[in-house]
Amino acid sequence: MRLIALTSLVVLGLAACAPASAPHISPAETRTSSLDVSATGKVSAAPDxxxxxxxxxxxxxxxxxxxxxxxxxxxxxxxxxxxxxxxxxxxxxxxxxxxxxxxxxxxxxxxxxxxxxxxxxxxxxxxxxxxxxxxxxxxxxxxxxxxxxxxxIDNPDNAMNEARAKAISAAKLKAETMADAAGVKLGKLLNMSEANSSGQPRPMMMQAGFRSDSMESAPTPIASGEQSLEVTVNLSYAIEQ
Missing domain, CATH: 3.30.70.2970 (Protein of unknown function (DUF541), domain 2)
Known part of the structure; x- marks a missing residue:
């Protein structure tokens, strides 16, 4: 009986001295914090x-x-x-x-x-x-x-690329400004995407109507103006811990 009681005390003592199990870390706790920004770049070009x-x-x-x-x-x-x-x-x-x-x-x-x-x-x-x-x-x-x-515009690719570059530069500046204001440091670029782009100019109606055959005047005036092309981008940066 004394031997059994002593064995029980040893087992209980070992259980009390055993280290606690490691805490469970959920996927949400390991997820990288990020800063998401978007910006639009605009370029004006004459139609051809x-x-x-x-x-x-x-x-x-x-x-x-x-x-x-x-x-x-x-x-x-x-x-x-x-x-x-x-x-x-x-x-x-x-x-x-x-x-x-x-x-x-x-x-x-x-x-x-x-x-x-x-x-x-x-x-x-x-x-x-x-x-x-x-x-x-x-x-x-x-x-x-x-x-x-x-x-x-017959070939808007060059103008669209210029608008795209402006959008990316504006988005980067916005992210840096927000990070500085929040007192955090930007990490690597995690994701970049183009939200939308607009390369189709809006219709322009003629400025004058019909003329009678008997009227002698200058040709119907037409104003082509300039067209605005837009590109919107989304950037996502990691926030360094």
Whole structure:
């Protein structure tokens, strides 16, 4: 009995002297602290291409009459575009439609009293100085519907790269400023991504409308202005402990 009691005391003493188990560290506690910033870089550039949308709307008592009248005027439109130096590869039909015109009478079934034909083309030109004169020539040839003008940059890569570099520089400066204000030190760059970019200029409408054939005046004034290209980037830096 004395031997059993002594053995029990030894076991209890060893258990009391055993070192405590190591604390458990969760993944969240080992995660690197980071500073996330974003910035946008902007660059303005002059457009070098104009895309004009223009067409002819004609009416006739029959569908054939409406289409024949439309085709006659559109042939003149194509000739004017070629005379303006627009290559055929830059001319494309964007809409062709034929619709009946209904005559609505009170409490009677609508009847067709004619047809309307529409034919619209888009033409691209790199000669921005001649766009106004080209529009006037198109109107003279029979165009009676101009949808608008879209100015664009043919190759925006260089401008977009410049905007991208500005965005990264601005994001780095923002991260450094925030770290200094918070009293911490920036570590290595953990992640970098491009949030969005905008390289498609907004449409610009012409400044003047149609002119009568009998009017003698300067060509329709067109202002291409400048286009703004933007790139937004996200940077994530480690914070040194």
């Amino acid at each position: 291409r104009a895309t004009v949308s223009a067409g002819v709307v004609t009416e006739g008592k029959t569908a054939q009459q409406a289409m024949i009248a439309n085709a006659t005027k559109m042939n003149s439109v194509f000739e004017e575009l070629k005379a303006a130096g627009i290559p055929e590869s830059n001319i494309q039909t964007s809409q062709l439609s034929l619709q009946p015109r209904y005559n609505y009478q009170d409490r009677q079934t609508p009847t067709i009293d004619g047809y309307e034909a529409r034919n619209t083309v888009t033409a691209k030109s790199e000669d921005l100085q001649s766009v106004g004169a080209m529009l006037d020539a198109l109107v003279k040839a029979g165009v009676n519907n101009i949808g608008g003008i879209n100015f664009s």
